[in-house]
Amino acid sequence: MSARSAKIQAQRAAEARRKKRRNLLFGGGAAVVAAAVGISVALTAGGGSGSTSGLNLTSLNTLGTLQAAPDPGPAGPEGVPVPSGPALAPPAATTTGQTIDGISCQTSEQTLFHIHAHLTIFVNGQARQIPAAIGIPGAQATQTAAGPFIGSGTCFYWLHTHAADGIIHIESPVQRTYTLGEFFDEWGQPLSTTQVGPAKGHVTALYNGQVYQGNPRDIPLNAHAQIQLEVGTPLIHPDSISFPNGL
Numbered sequence: 001m002s003a004r005s006a007k008i009q010a011q012r013a014a015e016a017r018r019k020k021r022r023n024l025l026f027g028g029g030a031a032v033v034a035a036a037v038g039i040s041v042a043l044t045a046g047g048g049s050g051s052t053s054g055l056n057l058t059s060l061n062t063l064g065t066l067q068a069a070p071d072p073g074p075a076g077p078e079g080v081p082v083p084s085g086p087a088l089a090p091p092a093a094t095t096t097g098q099t100i101d102g103i104s105c106q107t108s109e110q111t112l113f114h115i116h117a118h119l120t121i122f123v124n125g126q127a128r129q130i131p132a133a134i135g136i137p138g139a140q141a142t143q144t145a146a147g148p149f150i151g152s153g154t155c156f157y158w159l160h161t162h163a164a165d166g167i168i169h170i171e172s173p174v175q176r177t178y179t180l181g182e183f184f185d186e187w188g189q190p191l192s193t194t195q196v197g198p199a200k201g202h203v204t205a206l207y208n209g210q211v212y213q214g215n216p217r218d219i220p221l222n223a224h225a226q227i228q229l230e231v232g233t234p235l236i237h238p239d240s241i242s243f244p245n246g247l
Contacts (some may be wrong), residue, residue, distance in 0.1 A: 013155025079244035135160030181217025
């Protein structure tokens, strides 16, 4: 196959994937689960295939009694629940297209490496939204029956959000491991063992249903990883979402 034919074939495949996602979004999706802030970073098990290889994880039993997760909220435009709480913080006005942590902002979404992870945040036991348009400067929203969806913007960073449902889109021209810290840098928000965005306190991190030991900035954004950050108490039991087809 010639280089030109291979390029055309790749472009057609990318367009087919975009059409599939548009059909999913605007054909009406159903869903589950949301985001909340708490400085205990939790990666929820049971609902994700995110790799835990090489991560320092311990059992949930080390946290003691956990409060049941709240209602996840109504399904949003990606078929994933949108938390009923307020946004943790708005997208950064200073993220305008400059390279951040080696991550570029390009005029079209990249599809060579295309996976998704889910982030939930609780602050003192109360859910917080991860807003749409993180990593999409000049975001333009399309209104759907399930709520607004960011379909276009000035450019797309390789890590971004299309809806306020906690789904982090990793769409990159290179296959590599991205981290939660890089996503927060695009968001323009701090992330450490004592702070998640504007919320300060002890941070508990969960990864696929186990307790993550270490700096939450280093949490990998693996395919279908389910990450939960909790700031303060009470601590909330990890919940998991079902990733819809196309995510």
